[in-house]
Amino acid sequence: MTQRNTTITKGIDKSLIWLWLILSAIGIMSIFAATYRDGDNVLQSFISLKTEYSRQTAYFIIGSILGIFILLTDSKFFTATANLSYAFGIFLLLLVFPFHSRVKGTESIIRFGTAFQLQPADLCKVFVNLALAKYLSRVETDFGRPRSQLIAATIALSPAILSILQHELGLALVYFSFFLVMFREGLSPFILIIGFSFSVLVVATLLVEPNTLALVLTAIAGVAIYILRKQIRRHRNILFLIIGIWVVCVGVQRFVVPFAFDHALEPYQVKRIYDAIGKDYVPKNAEAALEIEQKAGGKKKGGDYNVKQSKIAIGSGGIIGKGLLKGTQTRYDFVPEQRTDFIFCTIGEGFGFTGSVVFLSIYLLLLMRIVTVAERQRSVFSRCYAYGVASVVFFHISINVCMTVGLAPVIGIPLPFVSYGGTSFITFTIMLFILIRLDADRQMVLR
């Protein structure tokens, strides 16, 4: 037995385990704070499984057991089954189409009976991460070649496309975070810069009046030509490049974005994007208006109601907050979805600026720790996998928190380890524990 014990704990990064425990505990506490009603018998409710916090505790226990199983598994198992698990993940995603049940506007959930439900789009992150790491770590992969980059992107984005088809935009966006892994492995930074610039351009298109924006873009191009006039005299191509970029930008601003908003995106998604940047969205036709109303779930409250209430809750926390169970906004259901996507409000209101900063610092610590762990790996597979975990967790945190403080549109993605929800909690736990397992064996596995 002692022999066995040493093999489990040997080489395990204890700080990651501690951070995981702390975050899970904060999660259960926040859910408790958000859903506890005066007069509930706390002990009884924790055992009964009828309240959200008791169920989250159960998920925590299930997650722990799974984690122990993962720690008991040989790390070679994950490299060996990476492609198979990816195939399994895609199979699960495809299974959703015939067997999904409609829950809150998404078609991405499979139900088993009444109690248990599974969201493959969420779970698939683990498989994609494994498969991507496997592909990038292959000896024959030369990631400098565009063809490899394209294959890697396909691996990462196929589930995203399936996700979008299941009307689950938020989880689809998560898969874009794998570009950070590819960046670490040598993807040109221009792609990230272009991607970032593109999103800035899209937002600017929405915010600024079209003709003004076109003028601004033209002015920028003019200034660029003026500054680079000497180089242009030597290399004509630079001029064509600048003009090309200008044409693309104006094209995007003039045609692509309006087309995407009118045809590609659902009206309610467009409305959410508009809400996030604080503009009124006027639906194009009656059908669109009706659909937005349906998505709002029959509530009369405006589209930005969630964000407004969430900002009020967080803003009313002040410097040190109102204290656990003292928050008036979070305790009395002013913030919708506050046990899942808007769980950060509970912390923001209850513990104020201080508590929020401490809480987010724990996340930052976790991310930095994962990056450190990643960089000490000898195997490319482990390193890629670790970066994958860091990217996904980072994307979830930043989008979720930005959404609650009004910096991003309302995209329903949960806060890792903290938000209520079995699939989400267990998925992140599995991801983290596979990383811990791989890290424990960093001396043994070379590739």
Add this chain to the structure above:
Amino acid sequence: MPVFNQSRSNIIRLIFGGMFLVIFAQLFNLQIISDKYKKMAQENALFPKRVYPSRGIIYDRHEKAILNNTIMYDLMVTPSQVKNIDTNFFCQLMEIDTAEFRSRIIDAKYKNGPFRPTIFEDLLQPELYAKLEENIWRFPGFNLQERPVRIYPFNAAAHIMGYVGEVDSTIMRRFNYGYQLGDYVGRSGLEQSYEKQLMGQRGIEFWIKDNKNRLVGHYADRTLDTPAIAGRNLRTYLDIGLQQLAEKLLANKVGAIVAIEPKTGGILAMASGPDYDPNSLTGPDKQTNYGKLALNVSGPLLNRAIKGQYQPGSTYKPIGALIALDEGLITANSGYDCHGVYLACNHPVKCEHNDAGHAANLRLAIAHSCNSFFCNVFRLAVDNPQYHNQRTGLMKWKEYINAFGLGHRIGIDLPSEDGGNVPDTASYDREYRRSWNSCTMVTLGIGQDKILNTPLQMANSMCLIANKGYFYTPHFVEKIDGQSEDDTVLNKYKVKHEVLTHIPDNLYEVVATGMQDVVESGTARAAKVPGINICAKTGTAETYRMISGRRVKLKNNSIFVCFAPRENPKIAIAIVVENAGFGATWAAPMGSFLVEKYLTDSIRSDRMKDVERIAATNLLPNWIIVEQYYQDSLRAAAWAKQTGDSTRWTKYKDPAFRINMRDTLHLNKKILPPILSNSPADKPKEIDIETDSTNN
């Protein structure tokens, strides 16, 4: 192993850190810089609930509560909780139909939202409350809520106590007591005058409400709440037994009674007829009842004791005598040779007596109420040689009259007091183009012409004579519970007004002797109470009224003033009974009952039947019936014109009804009350009332 990319790990760390910095910055902005969200959070979740204290209680001089608080019940409904109830049974209980039920539920939803309790029916009748309380478990979503209501245990003193009603914008503007729409506020009587003391101090409880507007608990463990402080009780001079007797005597009569304690100015009783049941303006039907009272032409809501203006008639005579005595124009022995009529002026003034020597001296003249004597006295005052001028004489006379508290508001602690009228030179200048002399207004000397007093002023002038020259402003409230040094409300009633103390006491004695003779051997022998020396004066004033555009002479007003006992006056009374006849017939016995009741605490049994007789007598003047008929029919006609619904209107066209009305009005058999023609504005000129007919 692409080691060359290792530097990118730092870029990734930078991206992570940068993103978190952006979030920290936004958190700093939301939570520390901006306090907009804290305010919005309070608006969201805090509900400052006003807690109403109970209003102060009003006691009489024997510590009996005249105005108290009681609990009635409102039926509240929370629309979202109304499920699976037996609507038919409920409607049967409430005596409404299902359509009404539905519309009220919708109203409630509209008013406060479906999750907040809203009033379904307020101030339930006791029997309905009993029925509902038994069955309330059958109706989830409905509950009964207590509400404090004013109650008048003696059913008396309606005009004095006043009533409470919902605050209006005028009151909210004028008084900064923190009213909100829907609050109750004293709208008349002492309820209005002492609103600030009676209302107490409102408390605020901070409640937390949830996203559906339900109140879920106290905020901050009630540490921010301010408790409600109950209103302060008023201790009055009123004697509720005396008050009830006064009201009983005035039943079915138009008039007023005021009784004051001369030594303090405290009002012992103040009745006005016709009056109303004060409890009818507190309960469930207060709106309906108020409407009926407001449309009643006899004016039951009017407090005639302070708003009724009457010619004092002969009751003015003691004052006239005192003025002349003080100016040295007459002495106690001055007489006037009266033969039943005063002929010194162009128009004769009749006197009730014509036997020689009935006005041989002042004492006799007062006892017999000789008109000629007092006409002469008045002219002496105006033509006073020491002023050389009638104008100065009249103004001097007015100065005296004003000193007696007449012709201006006295300042009683009731709202909307009237000041009466004392004519001055200007008013005669206007009327007679400056060519007038003491003969022009000679009837002022017998309390007629342009002089108008309120019953309160008459009683107060009796206090002055009883006190031999001073008075305290008449008022009800003796003290307010929990009074502190800086409470100045009652200070003005503690001031002794020594306005006429320069008149020597022996002159007051002369007048008092004459007034005592009025009861002993004069006009008011009916008012005699064995063992008590009452000083009194009766009055019979001619009255006219504009009815249907014509000036009609009505029956005389019966007036009586007195104070008693003469040696140590404890009560001063003024009584006016409109259109009743001689002062000695009605008002005088009433006064004697009140004196007896107050001084001996009971009325002898042989006199009780007189009390009952007077109380049972209906002296309501005919013009009220006519006027009521006229206005009702006008309203019915206007209603018919407006709505096309002529059901109310047909009654007035029915000949049987009109014959019935004719009999009620004692009209000539040939004349029927008019059918109001197509234009309801036409006045029914044919109506003729026999003004001298008595209906008893």
